[in-house]
Amino acid sequence: MRVIFGDTAYGRKALPEFVLSTLGFRIEVVRKAKDAIGFEVIDKRWIVERTIAWLGRNRRHTKDSERNPETSETLIQNTRIHLMLKRLANTTS
Template sequence: MESVKKTEDQHGFAAHPGRCVVERTFAWLGRNRRLARDFEASIASAVAFLYAASAMLLVRRLTRS
């Protein structure tokens, strides 16, 4: 991961390659109610629910096709 700085002639928003992929992934995971807030007591449980949300997303996509 690398930090992207604005160019000197840039004003406002500029799309960067790969940025929409990351934002879209966070939006999909944010749809899961458990991941919408940071209520988990430990990092291990937060990671477990992240895996569960990813698995549910994958299963939903597989059943559609």
């Protein structure tokens, strides 16, 4: 991973510089066009929304009840592994 996509909230203050200097990732802020009226599909944002929706389908992720952040990270990794195995097996269960 080299680029983290986020909305305008992630471009504030010194967060992009902090992430780049400490983690080596670049934050790319995705914005609506200035002349946009009403709903507009924002490039790349649907990828983030889709991923969050996939994680939300797993009941364990609906509430953050884990005390240790590493446990939450491991559960998310397990969910991603499960999704990739389903794709490889070409099943819908």
